[in-house]
Amino acid sequence: MDYLIHILILIGIYVMLSSSLNLVAGYTGMLSIAHAAFYGVGAYTVALMSLNLHTPFLVNLVCAIIICGIFGAVVGIPSLRIKDDYFIIAAFAFQIIAFSVMNNWVSFTKGPMGLPGIPQPNLFGWKISSYPDFLLLTVIMCVVCLLICWRITHSPYGRVLQAIREDETFALSLGKNVAGYKISVFVLGAMLTALPGALYTTYISYIDPSSFTVDESIFIISIMIIGGAGRLWGPVLGAVVLVMLPELLRFVGMPNSIAANMRQIFYGGALVVCMLWRPQGLVGKADVLRK
Amino acid sequence: MEQLFLNGILVGLLISLISLSVYPVICLVRFFHFAHAVVIAAGAYFSFLLSRCFGWPMGIAIPLAILLSAGLGCLMEVAVYKPLRKREAKPIVFILASLGLYTVLQNVISLVFGDDTKSIRTGPVREGLNFLGARITPIQIITIVTAIVVVVGLLLFMKYTRLGKAMRTVANDANLARVVGIDSDRVIMWAFAIGSGLAGLAGILMALDTDMTPTMGMRPFMMGIVAMIIGGKDSIIGIVLGALLLAFAQQYGAYYLGSEWQDAIAFAILLIFLLFRPQGFLGKKV
Amino acid sequence: MKKNRFIVIVVLLVVLVSLLVTNLVNTRKRHVGQGRIVVGAVIDLTGPIAMYGNWMKDGAELALEHWNAIDGNEDAILLVQDSQSDVKKGVSAFQYLLANNDGVPAVLIGPNSSTVLACAPLANKSKVVLFTPTASSPNISNSGEFIFRNRSSGAQEMIELARVISEKFQIKEVGFIALNNDAGIAYEQAFVSAFETRGGQVLQTELLDLGVADFRTQVFKMKNANIDAVVLGSPAKEAATVIKQAAELNYKPKWFSATPIENPTLIEIAGSFADGLVYVAETVDHNNPLFSDFAQKFMDKFGYEPNVFCANAYDGTTILLQAIVSSHGKPDQMLQYLHSLDEYNGVAGKQAFDKQGDVVKKLSVKTVKNGTFQIFTKP
Numbered sequence: 001m002d003y004l005i006h007i008l009i010l011i012g013i014y015v016m017l018s019s020s021l022n023l024v025a026g027y028t029g030m031l032s033i034a035h036a037a038f039y040g041v042g043a044y045t046v047a048l049m050s051l052n053l054h055t056p057f058l059v060n061l062v063c064a065i066i067i068c069g070i071f072g073a074v075v076g077i078p079s080l081r082i083k084d085d086y087f088i089i090a091a092f093a094f095q096i097i098a099f100s101v102m103n104n105w106v107s108f109t110k111g112p113m114g115l116p117g118i119p120q121p122n123l124f125g126w127k128i129s130s131y132p133d134f135l136l137l138t139v140i141m142c143v144v145c146l147l148i149c150w151r152i153t154h155s156p157y158g159r160v161l162q163a164i165r166e167d168e169t170f171a172l173s174l175g176k177n178v179a180g181y182k183i184s185v186f187v188l189g190a191m192l193t194a195l196p197g198a199l200y201t202t203y204i205s206y207i208d209p210s211s212f213t214v215d216e217s218i219f220i221i222s223i224m225i226i227g228g229a230g231r232l233w234g235p236v237l238g239a240v241v242l243v244m245l246p247e248l249l250r251f252v253g254m255p256n257s258i259a260a261n262m263r264q265i266f267y268g269g270a271l272v273v274c275m276l277w278r279p280q281g282l283v284g285k286a287d288v289l290r291k
Numbered sequence: 292m293e294q295l296f297l298n299g300i301l302v303g304l305l306i307s308l309i310s311l312s313v314y315p316v317i318c319l320v321r322f323f324h325f326a327h328a329v330v331i332a333a334g335a336y337f338s339f340l341l342s343r344c345f346g347w348p349m350g351i352a353i354p355l356a357i358l359l360s361a362g363l364g365c366l367m368e369v370a371v372y373k374p375l376r377k378r379e380a381k382p383i384v385f386i387l388a389s390l391g392l393y394t395v396l397q398n399v400i401s402l403v404f405g406d407d408t409k410s411i412r413t414g415p416v417r418e419g420l421n422f423l424g425a426r427i428t429p430i431q432i433i434t435i436v437t438a439i440v441v442v443v444g445l446l447l448f449m450k451y452t453r454l455g456k457a458m459r460t461v462a463n464d465a466n467l468a469r470v471v472g473i474d475s476d477r478v479i480m481w482a483f484a485i486g487s488g489l490a491g492l493a494g495i496l497m498a499l500d501t502d503m504t505p506t507m508g509m510r511p512f513m514m515g516i517v518a519m520i521i522g523g524k525d526s527i528i529g530i531v532l533g534a535l536l537l538a539f540a541q542q543y544g545a546y547y548l549g550s551e552w553q554d555a556i557a558f559a560i561l562l563i564f565l566l567f568r569p570q571g572f573l574g575k576k577v
Numbered sequence: 578m579k580k581n582r583f584i585v586i587v588v589l590l591v592v593l594v595s596l597l598v599t600n601l602v603n604t605r606k607r608h609v610g611q612g613r614i615v616v617g618a619v620i621d622l623t624g625p626i627a628m629y630g631n632w633m634k635d636g637a638e639l640a641l642e643h644w645n646a647i648d649g650n651e652d653a654i655l656l657v658q659d660s661q662s663d664v665k666k667g668v669s670a671f672q673y674l675l676a677n678n679d680g681v682p683a684v685l686i687g688p689n690s691s692t693v694l695a696c697a698p699l700a701n702k703s704k705v706v707l708f709t710p711t712a713s714s715p716n717i718s719n720s721g722e723f724i725f726r727n728r729s730s731g732a733q734e735m736i737e738l739a740r741v742i743s744e745k746f747q748i749k750e751v752g753f754i755a756l757n758n759d760a761g762i763a764y765e766q767a768f769v770s771a772f773e774t775r776g777g778q779v780l781q782t783e784l785l786d787l788g789v790a791d792f793r794t795q796v797f798k799m800k801n802a803n804i805d806a807v808v809l810g811s812p813a814k815e816a817a818t819v820i821k822q823a824a825e826l827n828y829k830p831k832w833f834s835a836t837p838i839e840n841p842t843l844i845e846i847a848g849s850f851a852d853g854l855v856y857v858a859e860t861v862d863h864n865n866p867l868f869s870d871f872a873q874k875f876m877d878k879f880g881y882e883p884n885v886f887c888a889n890a891y892d893g894t895t896i897l898l899q900a901i902v903s904s905h906g907k908p909d910q911m912l913q914y915l916h917s918l919d920e921y922n923g924v925a926g927k928q929a930f931d932k933q934g935d936v937v938k939k940l941s942v943k944t945v946k947n948g949t950f951q952i953f954t955k956p
Contacts (some may be wrong), residue, residue: 003676082565090565093558100555162644206695245902261402268394275388298793391589406627408814416848426826494903545794551784
């Protein structure tokens with residue numbers, strides 16, 4: 001049973017990560033490869049605060065949200081001067097630098113040794129320690145996260161975002177402050193990653209920089225794309241499928257010597273096939289990914 | 292300190308070589324072809340297969356390995372990218388597809404050859420030759436010469452041959468190319484062939500110097516991309532200058548700051564360029 | 578249209594979930610029904626440290642084969658899961674094995690220390706023995722009573738190396754080159770503190786990033802600082818590349834290192850320049866008939882010579898199987914059994930476990946001579 005709950009919690013973490021990315025990339029059209037870096041900032045904030053300052057979980061979470069927001073602004077404001085393909089590369093560069101700092105600033109983050117023994121959260125006297133407790137926390141966080149996303153995308157603000165994705169010049173000509181919209185949604189997306197960051201840190205109770213690499217960013221993007229960018233349920237479905245699929249493959253019997261590589265080949269192959277046949281993802285609108 | 296300078300030149304030229312191998316491809320298809328990284332490794336492993344497993348002499352194995360790498364590049368173009376282009380997919384679709392390709396092919400290499408280090412070097416390790424107070428090995432000299440030949444060759448090729456001119460036309464304006472009767476699919480196929488062949492060559496040179504593992508291509512590929520952006524992606528000379536700047540910054544940065552910051556230095560330079568001079572060194576202003 | 582798609586998605590989800598559940602139930606039946614012993618394994622078979630994972634897996638598989646070949650032994654199987662050099666994947670794999678909890682009382686894990694540390698709280702909670710023959714992080718020592726390892730921790734080796742360098746070689750100043758990952762940093766920290774308490778000084782530390790093959794700048798910095806003794810806290814491939822590139826730069830300090838470099842790769846890459854390297858290692862005694870027999874069988878099955886990690890995995894698997902049988906899979910009795918082992922005579926030498934579950938094993942000082950690994954006699 002714990003195994004199933006564990007899978008559900010992982011799915012929850014990725015639902016939040018890819019939904020927050022969806023706001024930035026799916027709705028506004030800024031594909032950010034720096035998402036795992038924000039996720040890492042949130043996770044490290046919670047971990048370092050609870051280990052060094054022994055502050056309660058809620059305080060850590062709020063601080064993590066604020067710090068992620070600040071980082072979002074620091075990254076977002078200059079990057080917005082950069083257009084299209086180059087934005088992807090700029091975000092990529094931030095991702096690499098953030099990882100490098102987490103990995104090499106040993107006196108502060110303990111570097112590659114990681115931070116073990118992160119205490120479990122305590123919410124208003126509710127001590128979260130068992131698997132069902134964590135599942136409940138995950139569900140609460142996911143609901144909050146999805147509600148925020150839903151509220152944003154179904155507001156006038158959200159409609160402007162989509163207009164920017166479709167045609168930035170047109171949005172400008174309507175007198176919209178495009179830069180302001182872009183920065184605010186970028187900061188918002190970064191702030192939302194603090195939720196999964198805090199959850200992951202306290203759930204696994206051990207973090208090291210290897211969980212926040214470029215590969216992780218690419219995985220989050222894949223979830224969003226395969227699920228369907230620009231749709232509320234796209235990332236949810238993507239997370240379910242992409243987290244569960246490799247787990248299902250555990251049951252497929254293969255000789256050990258080739259199983260590992262075969263699984264990777266299968267995974268990469270699935271990505272290629274999906275891009276060839278259904279690039280808009282499982283529930284996406286076809287036009288989001290067309291020129 | 293002569294050594295540090297020489298290292299900078301060497302690394303810079305190797306990055307240029309890789310950057311120039313992606314150059315024809317990216318110029319024409321306008322997305323970051325990640326699977327190129329695996330072609331670099333494939334070149335090395337093809338040469339390993341031919342020279343070590345089949346026992347053929349290096350003189351035959353290396354050209355054949357370069358041809359096979361070129362073939363691999365073309366295969367990717369035909370099987371994946373061309374259908375995507377026909378559908379007018381967004382760049383992100385290409386990038387994800389090429390990441391998928393990278394994963395598949397890299398694991399095929401691991402599956403066939405294993406994850407451990409393989410070597411095609413012959414003869415014992417020797418001290419480098421003394422050259423103006425610095426040390427240099429024969430294979431490094433070969434790398435330098437090859438890189439210079441490739442740079443000059445590519446410059447001449449793009450400027451004077453029909454295919455090169457056609458490539459520039461397609462890169463500048465695909466519609467215009469169609470109007471003047473250039474078959475852009477054929478030109479792109481050639482770009483993949485040339486680029487992948489050069490990638491294979493770079494892989495073999497790297498393997499001769501520092502041996503091979505299935506993941507050896509990714510990092511040099513990323514550095515190649517960085518060099519290309521800071522150099523300006525339309526100019527061969529710009530790319531070479533970008534690669535040299537990158538290499539020197541990394542070498543001297545590693546020397547004075549600490550080697551663990553090499554990646555951060557490279558990407559910080561990239562960011563500075565993206566923010567203040569997005570067209571690169573010699574790129575045209577857009 | 579919209580409704581149809583919704584239905585398709587719901588059906589897809591239901592199928593996925595039900596597949597997962599039925600499979601889970603089936604696996605459980607399969608393993609328990611036949612009264613077999615099941616040992617789980619969470620091993621990094623892909624990713625940057627896959628090489629170690631595969632050595633470990635081969636050792637474990639051979640141990641299992643030998644166990645099953647002995648008459649009277651209860652049939653055993655090894656359930657191998659790939660953790661892909663990724664902490665989360667490792668925890669998922671471990672969880673999957675725990676879902677077969679009726680049958681998996683013990684799990685072999687490694688070589689990624691981070692994965693071991695992330696799985697440790699779970700193992701303690703669900704009372705499953707976690708046994709690593711490969712992970713070296715010193716943090717693992719205090720990660721709980723259910724975590725064992727039969728590889729000497731990197732810290733133990735570095736403390737011994739600091740003693741050897743300052744006492745046997747009378748060297749007071751060294752440089753340190755470490756791989757920039759948990760294992761490498763652990764080596765560096767352990768060595769620096771041990772060496773400084775002996776009055777020595779680490780003049781310069783250089784780090785090598787994973788997946789890089791050009792270390793000339795790091796080597797050149799050492800050369801330029803006129804350091805004539807360098808400690809390498811990295812696996813064989815990186816260490817060998819450093820030695821080779823140093824030789825090409827005409828830089829030949831006295832090299833020191835630890836267990837991971839004892840691998841043919843070192844000689845393949847660095848050639849004769851590896852000669853004279855002195856290192857502290859867990860000894861695989863080639864004169865020990867137990868080991869030579871194991872090495873022969875290993876060679877026949879896998880086609881390469883086993884190293885200390887293969888041997889550790891072989892011993893670890895055998896120890897776990899014996900522990901499971903003698904304790905009938907009861908966790909507390911298993912702990913008792915493991916702690917009661919006194920000089921267990923394995924293919925990798927005699928071993929016992931201390932209170933923290935770390936192996937107590939003889940470390941020896943060795944050297945590379947004419948391309949072979951030999952016991953070091955005199956400076």
